[in-house]
Amino acid sequence: MPYNRRTFLQTLAMAGAAIPLRSFAFAANDWEIHGFSKPFQFKWMDFGMLCQTFAAAGLQGVDYTVRPEGHVTPERVAEDLPKAVAAAKNAGISAKLMTTAIQDASDPATEAVLRAAAKEGIQYYRMGWYDYEKGKPLQESIRKRAGQLKALGELNKKLNIKAAYQNHSGLRMGAAVWDLYEMIKDADPAWTGVQYDIRHATVEGAASWPLGLQLISPHINTIVIKDVRWKLEKGKYVLENVPLGEGMVDFKAYFKKIKELGLKAPISLHLEYPLLNQQETLLPDPQKQQIVQAKLKKDVDTLKGWLAAM
Template sequence: MKPNIMPYDRRSFLQTLAMAGAAIPLRSLAFPADSREIHGFSKPFQFPWMDYAMLCETFAAAGLNGVDYTVRPEGHVTPDKVAQDLPKAVAAARKAGISAKLMTTAILYADDPATAPVLQAAAAEGIQYYRMGWYDYEKGKPLLESLHNRGNQMKALAALNKKYNIKAAYQNHAGLKIGAGVWDLYEMIKEVDPAWAGVQYDIRHATVEGANSWPVGLQLISPHINTIVIKDVRWIQQKGKYVLENVPLGEGMVDFTGYFKKIKELNIKAPISLHLEYPLLTKEDESLPVSQKQKIVQAKLKKDVDTLKGWLAAM
């Protein structure tokens, strides 16, 4: 659901940002400019107390270049209200001095009645890339036949994207849907025009599915990558079973040194969507005043932004 918008004192909020920034080493100021823009994924920030303005001001204060809005059911912008709410969301980003070039959707089919209105509204606001939903394998059909059929559906989306001058990005997400193994994603997308539909490469999910083999899949699919996702994860033992735990950047098992080396070798230059999938507030934090909760969230975000900027600067 779209978060409820609560009023707040903007002067107090900005003072809070200043104090939060003062409490954190401003390492990002020492980094040289990099061509890879960093956009914050809005999903983890869908708090009922954080509206578009506070979200974008928080992102700007943390050093992000832009926002990757969720434009899907239960997102920051819902498809049924995209014409009214997306302009407001983008305007908040621009007012905060950041861009809104990326969005995350549930779009899968060109002929879905909800698809064209979302793309039309996004194009009107200058959004350039959108992440799609995920395809299932078709029940009762051979895997390769299913991949061929899904590839044709992506071709239809690419044709619609060309009309609106916007690009689709299919994320390799760990699990049992198409794209988890990357090789099946390549089989599906290899004949789709990369100018209008490509891949949002997620190294976290690639690591989970192929701890040692991910560089091979990355190289295979590199010509189709148009956006990338950055987040970290690790395996932990819980109640006798190994489960995945999302963690701040640099605290997990993703080999970011090797990853960015490979990114440089393959000359992949694409907008980055930074995901903070770990808990941003504890149960105790939830009872704090809005200004204090915002300070905690912004500090965690800035820590990941600074870590990522450090890796990019070292490339």
């Protein structure tokens, strides 16, 4: 009998070691890397310059902020989002991701934003974060938010767009990841998932993050990449966002775990550290663009190197 892909999988199954198809390794160029637009909300940088900068740095797409004080505000989504998406297409990159403040399907602004996004071909949106309700048991807040996530999933299915709740650091829901799992475990993963952020997971669980990642992995639909380190400032340790590879995130271990779990999802690359110093802000716009583009390209190249080594 010829030994082909079918017989290979049959052999694995008979041995009791069948592996999900998504667990096979992916080439670095198979990963879609999108730039988070928030750090680039400069008054001198319009949609066109933003997308040209992202394309020149080697990104495949843009993750637009579509929220109050974002690149596109909810009240102008119908007018401005088509322009933002058109700028991406003109630069040769995609606009599949957006970051919003959406929390509840019953909010009048929610459907308007999602409908406009779906019309423009956006496939994923990051939600706003939930807070625990003061004076109430934690479990009660989790049950309430789980209901909100399920309702959003129904709206997402109707509009053909997917939600992603980001794990954050701090006291908001989802920081511990285990509470995020309890919130989202009964939601349809086809329409409501998780945007996994290894930076925040490292802050919250320096050594235990692999457990949370494994727990939540079936629900992950997008991934955030950024780096951070602790810094002693005036006698107190504070978090400092830094370029990739200069912080405490163990990306080697992270991508090893990602490979083991067979995860592959669109990546949103965040540059949360300062892109221009005070003197550089006084330079002509083309020079400022070159400075931020160089910093972006450095992170893009670093990330692509890690992906290639997986």
